[in-house]
Amino acid sequence: MRNQAPSGIRPSTSGDPSAPASMTQHTSIALPYDIWNEIVHLAAKDDLIQLCLVSAMVGRIATKRLYASLSLNTMVNTAKCYRTVMGSSTLAGTVTELELDLMSSRPLRKVRLPLLGMYATSLPQIVGALPDLIELTLSVETRYGDELTHLVSAEGLEAFRRFSQLQTFEFIVKFRVHDTSIFEEEIRRACPTLQSVAVHGRESEESSDEEEWEEGDEEEDGDEEDGDEEDGEESWYDEEHLDEESLPFGL
Numbered sequence: 001m002r003n004q005a006p007s008g009i010r011p012s013t014s015g016d017p018s019a020p021a022s023m024t025q026h027t028s029i030a031l032p033y034d035i036w037n038e039i040v041h042l043a044a045k046d047d048l049i050q051l052c053l054v055s056a057m058v059g060r061i062a063t064k065r066l067y068a069s070l071s072l073n074t075m076v077n078t079a080k081c082y083r084t085v086m087g088s089s090t091l092a093g094t095v096t097e098l099e100l101d102l103m104s105s106r107p108l109r110k111v112r113l114p115l116l117g118m119y120a121t122s123l124p125q126i127v128g129a130l131p132d133l134i135e136l137t138l139s140v141e142t143r144y145g146d147e148l149t150h151l152v153s154a155e156g157l158e159a160f161r162r163f164s165q166l167q168t169f170e171f172i173v174k175f176r177v178h179d180t181s182i183f184e185e186e187i188r189r190a191c192p193t194l195q196s197v198a199v200h201g202r203e204s205e206e207s208s209d210e211e212e213w214e215e216g217d218e219e220e221d222g223d224e225e226d227g228d229e230e231d232g233e234e235s236w237y238d239e240e241h242l243d244e245e246s247l248p249f250g251l
Contacts, residue, residue: 033057040065069097078102086129095130096165101139103174103202123151123159134165139172139202148173148199152186160190168196176201 031039040051040061051062067085072078078100085091100121121138150156151171160166169187180199187197 033061037061063091064094067091067094069099070095071099071101073101075102082125082129092130093132096133097135098126098130098133099137099139101137103139103172123156127159127162131162132165133163135168136163136166137168137170137172140174148177148183151199152183157186157190160187163191164193166191166193169194170196170198172200172202174202 036058040048040058043051043062043065045066048062048066052059052066054062070081072081085095102121121140126133126136148171169191171183177200183199184197187199188194
């Protein structure tokens with residue numbers, strides 16, 4: 001009686017055709033969509049990248065899981081990520097959680113442009129790329145309060161109105177903010193779907209001593225001249241390259 005592969009198992013045709021089937025056969029189990037969906041939701045992020053290559057169906061499930069929650073902490077990664085999702089309506093609709101933390105970004109200190117962080121966290125650009133966000137956390141390091149002013153400007157509040165599903169919003173700045181109720185109230189009125197709004201300064205050792213941060217600038221500048229090549233981000237952050245095209249989101 002001729003041997004047959006069990007239902008749901010596909011024999012591979014790779015290898016030496018003259019060798020016995022038992023030596024060349026590799027099997028892959030054809031699982032239904034719902035089962036793969038459960039498996040993918042239990043996988044670690046490193047495994048998700050590999051699962052994207054298994055098949056078209058598994059790749060779609062893994063990609064959705066991989067992009068559902070994004071956490072970015074450099075200007076370069078932020079720019080690359082937004083160019084990726086803006087080029088795909090499927091990916092743009094997949095991202096529901098975004099955490100953008102530029103609080104400790106060394107290049108921001110190097111270029112001496114406090115407002116650069118504000119451009120990177122521009123709400124109109126974010127909602128234009130990721131309209132289906134449910135949770136949004138923005139952290140930026142600066143010596144000025146321009147971000148808070150921009151947050152409740154006409155442009156910023158209009159961006160909040162365009163978020164159709166946003167439920168949680170957190171905005172963190174380096175300096176201490178004593179009264180944020182006016183900012184939070186303005187944001188709540190602009191975005192009725194919001195259930196949680198928090199605007200505050202970061203409470204940590206890193207932000208507790210502004211003078212120590214300023215005194216260390218000169219020493220860091222000397223070290224960065226020798227170490228920028230290792231960071232792999234030097235050319236992108238040179239002041240001469242900070243033109244319209246090089247800023248995140250095409251600003």
